[in-house]
Amino acid sequence: MRAVGQAARQASRRMAAASTAAKNQALLSLARRLREAGPALASANARDLKAAAAAGLDGPMLDRLKLSPEVIETVAQGCEQIAAMPDPVGEISGLKRRPSGISVGQMRVPLGVFGMIYESRPNVTIEAASLAIKSGNACILRGGSEAIHSNLALAELVAAALREAGLPPEGVQLIASTDRTAVGLLITAPEHVDVIIPRGGKGLIERISAESKVPVIKHLDGNCHCYVDAEVDFDLALTVVMNAKTQKYSPCNATESLLVHAESASDFLPHIGALLAEKGVEMRGCSRSLALLGPIPGAVIKPATEADWSEEYLAPILSIKVVDSLDEAIEHINRYGSHHTDAILTSNHGHAMRFLREVDSASVMVNASTRFADGFEYGLGAEIGISTDKLHARGPVGLEGLSSLKWVVLGQGEVRR
Template sequence: MDSAELRKIGKSAKSASRGLATLSGTTRDKAIQNIADRLVSSKSEIVVANARDIEAGRDKGLSESVLDRLLLNDERIETMARDAVSVVSLPDPVGETIEMNTMPNGLEVSRRRVPLGVIGVIYESRPNVTVDISALCLKSGNAVILRGGSEAFYSNTVLADIIRGAIVDAGISKDAVQIIGSTDRKFVSEMLKMDEFIDLMIPRGGANLVARVAREASMPSITGGVGVCHTYIDESASLDMAVDIVFNAKVQRPSVCNALDTMLVHVSAAPDYLPKIATEFAQAGVEMRCDTRSMSILGHREDVKITPAAEEDWDTEHLSLTAGVKVVDSLDAALDHILDHGTGHSEAIVTEDNSSATRFLNEVDSSAVMVNASTRFNDGGQFGLGAEVAISTNKMHARGPMGLKELTSYKWIVLGDGHIRE
């Protein structure tokens, strides 16, 4: 692959996007259903390709958390297929009239939802992103150019081949979904300058990737998404509920962006709560990085790894079975900590006090703020959006899980009857 071929991909994607935007919702839904069916029927082929990536990853010394993000098995493939089907069932956003008004002079003015055009996505490790984003882009009438990480090269390649074959069978150009068939990083830099072809760039990965896109992209980009996520255990919290919520937020899938990184515990709840959660964490192999007061409460324990927290731990997205633990004197102190160390992603409070819950909801400035629920719920599927293209911590255009409507823009429609402006 060379630079000329990359530009050819951009040009053909732009051309495909024009045709895709005018296709019926039925045709686009058929393509997505075909993808879901092909995923299920191609499980063995996908697992074989994924095994090559896993083996190569182990040889390179990739961490277990990265390997978990990379892994595809029968269950995860079936989940990808179900997520694609859920997109089919969502309302078609293309052509939706957002609002309509008749002006005093009789002009009918409305806004109509339209696709963005071509979406570029650069992502790391998680090959399910290939399917999730393709389904959302097709449903919203957008073409997509995908550039996955080198660690998932074989998985992404076979998934892209399956997707392209499935959409052709529905009457959609295979150029509506394209993947960069090279692991050479120079093509990332070139892709970030292709604003004549790509209308929006979305990075899915760690802080370094997000920062690079923010720095280099010549087109609009979604440059949030790094999650340093907190759960605050209020003095009025049900401790059993707090144990369940924090354990789920940390352990259910620790390698994703909405997993818990730091729990903040009110000083009056800490003596009873911390030993309870430590016992649960011990069974899952969670390392607790504790401030001085939480270490004093927990004391020496053989069943769980407890280490002193360093200052940088409060700013770290762990993506692993590691949790920061800090005792705070008040809700105000918890809010201050989140303001200083949060990334605007996902924050939760566990409380039985309505006033504390209300203050937390009103004062925490994040894409999703939760009361008595795990931060793991900040997810497009869980919010009824179907599969998500990203979780944005930006405040412009889109915030939180980006589903179908976040992949559209609008145009003004003006209907007159010989109107001229005086």
């Protein structure tokens, strides 16, 4: 691990200084190699799938592990998309002349070395590698042991692509050992690693955050809200809330809690209740919403407990509360939410602006589904993860989140008086 760390630190200097052309060449070479390597990748992946099936992993886990031709084509296209994006490194912004005569601005630079710890999906290996290459960072990747053969095969393609472009293959290193102590070494080596990005279950992320001596960009809960205001287009609100809750239940940006203004509740709740019941979504309501929802044949509707307001279900369950004002809605979201993504459905401009400003979440939305909180949807090309932290990067983290700004001073011999 020490050798890996030192090699990464050394490679990071060359990655940071690499030309845009070389970085794009590596990305396009990687895309080509991914497409050419179909059979080799399939056989490496088959070993992982066989071992996983033998270990009794369930269907969804096997699905995530699978490197199908479609998954490979998607990640290859991802590399091409990132190659087509502007290079974030070296951009100087805000250069201004100061009374002393010096000009002061800021330059966007890579963070240096990031360590990524993730589970199952081997496509994350390519997503992380391609973001590292374009952002001029070196990275150390630690995938799940269940995907080790797939990841090793993918890492070989990355190293070959880097070499082809004249970049150091140590710019992207995969930890070949599946030993757990490697993670411990990775997160306690600030001399080799500048930031750790864990992706996986909440338990993994909490453990890494607690033990890491290196800053962590992390994603914890996604307890997302939709708030239906007093002034609102009911059809629009129905469409958006249904999409936010039911388009997919497992993503972190799916809505878990619905707040409805008292003036809208008597019309809105019976309508949405019927639609949710059709989709088999269980409703857990406050007493006022229960009275308005009424019993719906075949639907599970029950009283919400205090714990429900903080819950991230990731399942066909929705908590529902009637509120008396925009203030109450904002207060509820800031208190019980997880500062991830929250949306207001309203036709009142002032309310929309207050919600945007006062809800303290990484993504705040007006009249759009919380499911849009995603690096691709935001135009970042790809995301290395989603941050629920407040420092550095909030929300989807792409090329910019893997960089920071340093100060640049241009003088003609000025001195301080």
